Structures are given as structure tokens and as C-alpha cells.
Amino acid sequence: xxxxxxxxxxxxxxxxxxxxxxxxxxxxxxxxxxxxxxxxxxxxxxxxxxxxxxxxxxxxxxxxxxxxxxxxxxxxxxxxxxxxxxxxxxxxxxxxxxxxxxxxxxxxxxxxxxxxxxxxxxxxxxxxxxxxxxxxxxxxxxxxxxxxxxxxxxxxxxxxxxxxxxxxxxxxxxxxxxxxxxxxxxxxxxxxxxxxxxxxxxxxxxxxxxxxxxxxxxxxxxxxxxxxxxxxxxxxxxxxxxxxxxxxxxxxxxxxxxxxxxxxxxxxxxxxxxxxxxxxxxxxxxxxxxxxxxxxxxxxxxxxxxxxxxxxxxxxxxxxxxxxxxxxxxxxxxxxxxxxxxxxxxxxxxxxxxxxxxxxxxxxxxxxxxxxxxxxxxxxxxxxxxxxxxxxxxxxxxxxxx
Amino acid sequence: xxxxxxxxxxxxxxxxxxxxxxxxxxxxxxxxxxxxxxxxxxxxxxxxxxxxxxxxxxxxxxxxxxxxxxxxxxxxxxxxxxxxxxxxxxxxxxxxxxxxxxxxxxxxxxxxxxxxxxxxxxxxxxxxxxxxxxxxxxxxxxxxxxxxxxxxxxxxxxxxxxxxxxxxxxxxxxxxxxxxxxxxxxxxxxxxxxxxxxxxxxxxxxxxxxxxxxxxxxxxxxxxxxxxxxxxxxxxxxxxxxxxxxxxxxxxxxxxxxxxxxxxxxxxxxxxxxxxxxxxxxxxxxxxxxxxxxxxxxxxxxxxxxxxxxxxxxxxxxxxxxxxxxxxxxxxxxxxxxxxxxxxxxxxxxxxxxxxxxxxxxxxxxxxxxxxxxxxxxxxxxxxxxxxxxxxxxxxxxxxxx
Numbered sequence: 001x002x003x004x005x006x007x008x009x010x011x012x013x014x015x016x017x018x019x020x021x022x023x024x025x026x027x028x029x030x031x032x033x034x035x036x037x038x039x040x041x042x043x044x045x046x047x048x049x050x051x052x053x054x055x056x057x058x059x060x061x062x063x064x065x066x067x068x069x070x071x072x073x074x075x076x077x078x079x080x081x082x083x084x085x086x087x088x089x090x091x092x093x094x095x096x097x098x099x100x101x102x103x104x105x106x107x108x109x110x111x112x113x114x115x116x117x118x119x120x121x122x123x124x125x126x127x128x129x130x131x132x133x134x135x136x137x138x139x140x141x142x143x144x145x146x147x148x149x150x151x152x153x154x155x156x157x158x159x160x161x162x163x164x165x166x167x168x169x170x171x172x173x174x175x176x177x178x179x180x181x182x183x184x185x186x187x188x189x190x191x192x193x194x195x196x197x198x199x200x201x202x203x204x205x206x207x208x209x210x211x212x213x214x215x216x217x218x219x220x221x222x223x224x225x226x227x228x229x230x231x232x233x234x235x236x237x238x239x240x241x242x243x244x245x246x247x248x249x250x251x252x253x254x255x256x257x258x259x260x261x262x263x264x265x266x267x268x269x270x271x272x273x274x275x276x277x278x279x280x281x282x283x284x285x286x287x288x289x290x291x292x293x294x295x296x297x298x299x300x301x302x303x304x305x306x307x308x309x310x311x312x313x314x315x316x317x318x319x320x321x322x323x324x325x326x327x328x329x330x331x332x333x334x335x336x337x338x339x340x341x342x343x344x345x346x347x348x349x350x351x352x353x354x355x356x357x358x359x360x361x362x363x364x365x366x367x368x369x370x371x372x373x374x375x376x377x378x379x380x381x382x383x384x385x386x387x388x389x390x391x392x393x394x395x396x397x398x399x400x401x402x
Numbered sequence: 403x404x405x406x407x408x409x410x411x412x413x414x415x416x417x418x419x420x421x422x423x424x425x426x427x428x429x430x431x432x433x434x435x436x437x438x439x440x441x442x443x444x445x446x447x448x449x450x451x452x453x454x455x456x457x458x459x460x461x462x463x464x465x466x467x468x469x470x471x472x473x474x475x476x477x478x479x480x481x482x483x484x485x486x487x488x489x490x491x492x493x494x495x496x497x498x499x500x501x502x503x504x505x506x507x508x509x510x511x512x513x514x515x516x517x518x519x520x521x522x523x524x525x526x527x528x529x530x531x532x533x534x535x536x537x538x539x540x541x542x543x544x545x546x547x548x549x550x551x552x553x554x555x556x557x558x559x560x561x562x563x564x565x566x567x568x569x570x571x572x573x574x575x576x577x578x579x580x581x582x583x584x585x586x587x588x589x590x591x592x593x594x595x596x597x598x599x600x601x602x603x604x605x606x607x608x609x610x611x612x613x614x615x616x617x618x619x620x621x622x623x624x625x626x627x628x629x630x631x632x633x634x635x636x637x638x639x640x641x642x643x644x645x646x647x648x649x650x651x652x653x654x655x656x657x658x659x660x661x662x663x664x665x666x667x668x669x670x671x672x673x674x675x676x677x678x679x680x681x682x683x684x685x686x687x688x689x690x691x692x693x694x695x696x697x698x699x700x701x702x703x704x705x706x707x708x709x710x711x712x713x714x715x716x717x718x719x720x721x722x723x724x725x726x727x728x729x730x731x732x733x734x735x736x737x738x739x740x741x742x743x744x745x746x747x748x749x750x751x752x753x754x755x756x757x758x759x760x761x762x763x764x765x766x767x768x769x770x771x772x773x774x775x776x777x778x779x780x781x782x783x784x785x786x787x788x789x790x791x792x793x794x795x796x797x798x799x800x801x802x803x804x
Contacts, residue, residue, distance in 0.1 A: 059508030106461030109511040110528065117519070117528070125520070126512065131635065142556055142565045142634045150554040152600075154607070156546045163544045175577075175668070198554075205634070208556070232607070233533065266577070283609045 001294050040085065042113040043130040050091035051130055053111060055102050058084025065090065066108065067100035068125060070377060075103055080137045095134030098379050140202040140386050145212035146153040146172030150204050154232055155262055159253035160240060162231030166259060167194045169204050169221035171211055182275035182391040183220045185255065185299075186383075187284025190246050190308070194225045197383075200376050206384050211212070217391040224259050226251055226284055246283055247313070252291050271278055274335065277301030277390050281379045282347070283308050289339070289354075290314055293323045296333045301390055305382040306374055310350030318359045327362045327364070336389055337365040341380055342372035418432070444489065444515040445532040452493035453532055455505050455513060460486025461775070467492065468504035468510065469529060470777060472480050477505055497536030498779050501529045541786050542604040547614035548574030552606050556634055557664055561655035562642060564633030569596045570608050570660060570669070571623035573613055584677035584793040586623045587657065587701075588785075591688025592648050596627045599785075603777050610785050617624055619793040622671055626661050628653055628686055648685055649715070654693050676737065677704030679792050683781045684749070685710050691741070691756075692716055693726045698735045703792055705740035707784040708776055712752030718759045729764045738791060739767040744774035 011184070020150035042054040055078065057063055063086045064075035070090070086102070101108040110117055111128040137143055151168045171181065188196035188205060197203040203221060210216035228240045242252070264271050278299045280288035285307025290301030302353040310316065316324075323330050337358075341351035348369075355367040372378035444456040457480065459465055466477035467487045472492070476537075480488040503510040512519055513530040539545055553570045573583065588605060590598035599605040605623060612618035628649035630642045642652070666673050680701045682690035687709025694704030703760040712718065718726075725732050732739070739760075743753035750771075774780035 055508045057507070061507070104509050104511075105459070105463070105507055107459045107506050107511060109509060109515075110504070110508075112528070126514065133635075137635070144558050144565065147556040152552040152554070152606075154544050154549040154610070163546065204554075205556070233535075308596070 016040060025169060034370045040113045042111055043128075045130065045132055047180045048091075049093050049132050050089050051098070052087065052089045053078075053091060053100065053102075054113065055086045055111065056084060057086055060086075060104050061249070062105055064103040065100060067098075067105050068092070069098040069100040069130070077084075078102070083091045087357060091132070093132045095132050095138065097129050097131045097140075099129050099375075101127050103272075108300065140206055141207060142205045142379050143212070145208055147206055147208050147364055148172050148174065148211075150198050153231075153322065155258065157254050157258045159258055160228060160231070160400055161252045162229070162240070163233070164225055164229070164231050165194050166225070166262070167223040168263070169198075169207060169223070170267070171218035171220065172208065174268075178268070179218075180270050181218055181220045182277070183222055183263060183267075183269050184279060184390060185222050185259075185288075186385075187226050187278070187280030187285055187287050188223065189280075189282035193227075197221075197223050199382055201382060201383060204379065210384070210387055216387045218289075219232075219387075219391060220263070220267060224255060226280075226287060246308070251287060253289060256295065273300045275391060277303070277336075279303035279305065279337065279338075279383075279386065280307070281305040281382070282374065286313055290319050293320055293330070293337070296323075300333060300335040302334060303336065303382075303386055304340070304351070305379050306345050306347050307339065307351060307354075308347065309354045310347075312350065316354045316401070320358075320372070322355075323363060324336075324357070324361045330373055331362070331364050334364075336369070336386075337363065338369040338386060338389075339365055340370060342370050342374070342378045344371070344373040345378070346374055383399060442515045444513055445518070445530075447532065447534055449653035450493075451495050451534050452491050453500070453534065454489065454491045455480075455493060455502065455504075456515065457488045457513065458486060459488055459504075459696070461490075461505060461635045462506050464507055466505040467502060468505050469500075469509075471495070471500040471502040471532070474503065480504070493534070495534045497534050497540065499531050499533045499542075501531050501777075503529050527727050531660070539744050541611060542608055542782050544607045544612060545614070547610055549610050550574050550576065550606055550613075550771035552600050559656050561652045561660055562633070563631060564631070564642070565739055566631070566633050567596050567625055568627070568664070569625040570598060570665070571600075571609060571625070572669070573620035573622065574610065576622075576670075581620075582671070583620055583622045584679070584705075585665060585671050586621055586679045586681060586789075586792060587661075587690075588623050589628050589680070589682030589689050590625065591682075592628075592804040595629075596625045599623075599625050603782055603785060605785060608782065611791060612786070612789055618789045621789075621793060622665070622669055624661065624665055626657060628682075628689060648710070649688065653689060657693060658697070662700075675700055675702045675735075677724045677793060678706070679738075681707065681723050681785075681788065682709070682738075683784070684776065687711070688715055692721050694733070695722055695739070698725075698732055702735060702737040703781060705738065705788055707755070707781050708743045708749050709741065709753060709756075710749065711756045712749075714752065718756045722756075722760070725765060726759070726763045733764070733766050734765075738788075739765065740770070740788060740791075741767055742770035742772060744772050744776070746775040747780070748774070748776055 040054040040056060044052040053065060055063060065078055065088050070076060076088065078088040080086050108291045110126050114128045116129050117126050148171045150167055151170060153166050154163050155166055156163050173195045186197050188194065207216060207221065211218050221349055228243040230240055230252045237400060263269060276299045278288045278292040285304035286309050288302060288306055289304040289309060292299045339355050342349050355365060358365050370378060423547045442456040446454040455467060457465060465480045467490050472478060478490065480490040482488050504513060511518055512528050516530045518531050550573045555568050556565050557568055558565050566749060570573050588599050590596065609618060609623065613620050629759055630645040630652045632642055665671060678701045680690045680694040687706035688711050690704060691706040691709055691711060694701045728729060741753055741757045743750050757767060762792050772780060
């Protein structure tokens, strides 16, 4: 190792040396050593739910605020003071987790004072986020209830030919019992990663809270990486050679051939279709519907949130040919087929259309339109609602309820 | 929930509607839906170990490359083409994980095409990183060996008064045996978080590899949050009211009073001082030395990597008064006292000085000077080396070897 050429200075040698000068050396550049005094307070959430953002950029001449925090408005100029700090106050904002960026000469940058970062697709800047609290804790806020664990583990994927990450939520007290659990396979959106449902979605906190309130069955939630990427030793969004599209055929092989066997070998889970659910958002919603509905003997619970479906991504008649050829089998086997989308989502029409096709063929499903665009506030709520349906013999069969 | 006002459209109602128009709606803004074609290839690591970086910023007129990737040189201008894409090629670079930023009109931004991000202290921009591979896998590269898990869990800290995250590495096959394990408490640097030693340090991969080669004892590694912050529901670097300094007295209380009891209650670990080690880098190094050496009946292995010690941060005579008052007790009890620092580190003199003071008083220690500055390449190597010493009855007692 070039950087590992080490020199052991024996204590005896050191003792013979002149003691070093007493003055403390001064930090250079401050890496790892900056004090909070150097940091701007940004974001600052005020009691009236307005939010002040601050940004140091003395050499810039144009800085704007952009993102969901603008609530549908376009970029808004920030104001620069004589010390080169740009400031803006927005709101009051409804209680929610809000996304924003600073736009510097047309380049979207994150708020360097705020380490809360939302991963975004490659080619786009990452975004910062800020939580505006409401009166009490939200369903996605942690409370002093028993907590599960989120386990990150590496595995050798045969389908991908690489070592990659898998994230797994285990419910509270998993290590203290010998009980078996059902499994929800939960898929992220395009450009995100296996971390998305925890870091952006707070899936573990939502589940902790629901389980504590006995509103959801204790379950294991498995969050695989949805892209065909070069593995843990390379930048996480470097595609495997030959992979160019958003959807990779390797994903299904990885899930069915690598991930599920690993989970059923390494964790205390039920191994039948009644105890397997598959759900996802956006790209992951398309994957959940296409993989799930082509494997109804593997998954009896299939859910798409703002799914990337329809002609642009996956033509319904072709993708779901197996389902549409025998709706009776699907109706008999599936415990829940769920499709939901926000009415302001660019995928709204596509989801509506797929639901219509299913309905025309007599496939039973729960189709739901919500408020909201293609944003995490919708998907957190989707998870909170549907987790209460899963693996519940009586309540879960949305189709049967009609 | 404001955003949860949902409208369930019953399948029967939907069936009565006119089918939506067939044309696929077009993605707006591309959130969650951008294809790799939109993304620039950046970083691109070439076979000759040069690296090309690309950045789209048509409205900017000044973009430079900065960071460790410049190998000690200052900012270097990037070149803009007619489509507004800025490009630069650097190297060849030695095999290592390299840090960089784009500087846009004086503002350091991450590479939006590269989601590999290094967390940095508040007030500084985050940095991007790129790995330049060597001939074979590095000691920090994952290999097809049995893998442990990294478990993220929430806990209610009495010392902090908040719910916060704790990361815990469990060794391979932890769930498959009933064995007990020793515990290394491993502390991050200022401005980083409990994730630092995994995300930047690859501690789990380093341990997986060492354990597979039987070079390190299987152990549990506990990585707490070192700052006094407002908890899991708030931005991760919002300080608890009244906390302003880099070091918080609450950290020691949290570690001793909350974290260790939790670990010893929830995990299969030995509960004696011989099986507890404490190590850290930079701020965490200062914490490891100050907490560890003031609790030699709790920790018998105490290690500081590039520790924030000395007059600037913690005056040795005061911080280590207990140790220096009775060196014989320390020499009798401690299995290993380790202090190391890179010769190009701004903390080099301070570490050398503290080691000198210990030596002058007759405290036995292993003092080591390495190549390198205040950077992760040093600390990954520190962990790889010292993990082989820990909990090994014969080899670990550095002091006894003299």
C-alpha cells in the first residue's frame, strides 16, 4: 500500500527526542475540524412554520431557491448580504418533509449546512430536505416504541455477477424470539438505491410505529438494489456493461434467484406465497407489478405506487399477458393487487389506464387515486396505508371486500 | 394528513369511465424517471488510472476541479464545450479512493453524475469520491467471503434526551451460532456521523476480509453518533440546545450510560473490560483517548487515530490526569494503548506531543507515525492494522512485547 508505509517509533526512541514545541498546530483547511461556529444555520425552521435558508457564496452573482419547497412556483432569487451570505425565507409550509436546492448560475447544489440529502437519479443534482413539524409526531416520526433493525448486508449476486448491498428491516425483538415472519419485498425508484425506502421513506420508522400500535403484522422488509450496477467496490451507479435501460432483466433474476433464497436461508421467515408481498414506487412499482403478476405463485400480495407502467415503460398487454390470459387464476390466488397514483403525478394517466385494462379483463384490484405528484410524501403515505393490509387474513383482501 | 386525502375509485366506477387516451404522458422534469442517456459519464476511470470528470453547467462561466484528487495542487480550471459541458482529465492516480469537488463561481459542489458522496462537516460542501482500482482487490474491497451485517437501530438516549441512530457491525454467521463476541466501540470524526466508518471507512468490509483470513478475531463493532444532536426526527446535524463545541460532555454519558448497556443487553457479547476496545479518528480519536483512559476498568484497549488531542482541543495534563497520576495501574491494566498520526496531518505535532508526555511519565504505548494527511486513506489502514491486534491475547499486548 502506497499510503501504508508506516514507521513505528519505539517509545524509547521518542523519549530520547527533544519534546515538540508546545504551541498547538493550527488546523489547515478545517477538514474534520470545523466547529459549529463556522457553520451557517440552515435550514432554520421557525415556530410559525416558515423556513429560512442560508448559503455562503461571495463569488456568485446569481443564487435562487428551487424545489418542492416552492410549492409549485418557479425559482425565487435569494438575497446576498455584504459578507457574501445569501438568504431567503419561505412559507409558512404545511407539515411535511420538503425538498430544495440552491441554484448557482444555473447549477443546482445542495445546502452545505444541511447534511439531510435526498438521493436523486444520475445526471441530476442531489437535493436537500427539511422537515417542518406539525402539532404532534407524524406517522413517519420516530417515537419511544420498540425499534426494529435495518440490516445492511453484502451478497454475491449470481444474476448480476457482482457483490452488492441488500437492506433488510427486521421487526422489534427479532433476536429475542423464535417466531417466523412474513416478508415484504420493497423496491425503490429509478436512480435511487436500496437505501431509499429507509433514508427517504422512513420505512423502518413507519413499521415500528404501526407494529407498536398493532396496526400492522410484524414483518421483515427486504429492500434490494433495483438497478444492474457494478457492485460494492465501484461507484454505486456504474452500470454493468451492456445495461443501458432503466429496467434490467437481471433484476428479476436477482430477486427470484438470489435475494429470495438468501432471505429464506438466513432469516426466520415463512416460505410460502401467502407470506410474500412485493411493492414498489415508480420504477420499483413497475418492477413490483411486472415481477409480481408474472409470479403469482411466489407473491400473493402485489402493489404498485406511482408505478412506471404503460406504453412508455412497459406495455400492459405484453407485460401482463399471463395475468390477462387467466384473470380467474389471479383472482383466486392474489390476496391483494393494489395500484395507486397521485392525481398530479406525470404517471397518473398511465396508472389509470393500466387499472382500466385490468378491470376490463375482470382482474380484481384496489385502484386508488390520491393527492400529490411524483414525490416521497405520497409514497410514505402509501406504505403507511398498505402495510396495514398486508398478511392480514381478513382485512388484507381488498378485492374480496367488494 | 394534509397529503393523505385519498380518493378510492372503486373498480366498478372506473369501468364505467371512458378509457383514458392511449398516448403515454410525458415525464415532467424527469424526477425519478431520467434514463442513463441523460446522465453524463462521470467519473470515468480509464485503464491507465487517469480519471475524466464531466459536469453540465451551461450558464456558469467559471468551473474548477478541487480536492484530494489534485494531489496537493490547487484548483484547476475545467474546459467548457459548446453544449455547456465542462470536462477535465487528471492522473494517472495511485490506487486509492479519491475525493473531489467542482467549484462553480467559488461554490464547491458535488458531481451530480456520481452518487458516491463523502459526508463532511456542516458549513462545508459535501465531496464526491471515486475509487481508482489497483492490480487486485484492496484490503477495503469486498470479496466473496462470508459477510457480516451492519445493523442500524434507533434507541432512546437518556444522556441526549432524544431518539438517535446507532450502527452495529455483527460478524459473519452471528445469527447462526450462540457464541459471544468482544466489542470494539469505533468513533467517527467531527461533522461525520455513525455511518462514517462504514460509508467512508468500509469498516465492515475490512473486518469481513480480516476475519475470513483469520487475521482478526470475530468481533462486534459499535458505531455511535459522536455529536450531541437533536435526534432522528430532525436534520442530523441540528445541535441540542446549549451545545456549541465540537466535544460534548453528553457523549461520554451516552456511551457509558446508554450505548454500552444497550449493546450488552441486546447482543451476545462479553461484558468485561478485557473484551471492550475503544478507538476513533480525529474528534473520535480524542473521545476514544479521553473516555478510554479515564475508564481503564471499562476498556482495556484504547486507540487514537489522528486524534484531536493536545492544547487546542484537550490539554493532555488535564484530560489525562488520572492516567498520568498512576501510570503503573494503566500499564498493568491496559492491553493496548495506541496513538498514531500521519506525518502530513495538521494534528501530527499534537499527537507526537501527547505521546511524549505519556512516555515521559512511563505510560507504555504504541506510538506510530505513518505517511498521509488528515484523510480517510490513513484511517482505513489504521483500522486494518489495529483490528488484527485487538482481543488477541498474545499479539495484542503491544506494550508487553517490549
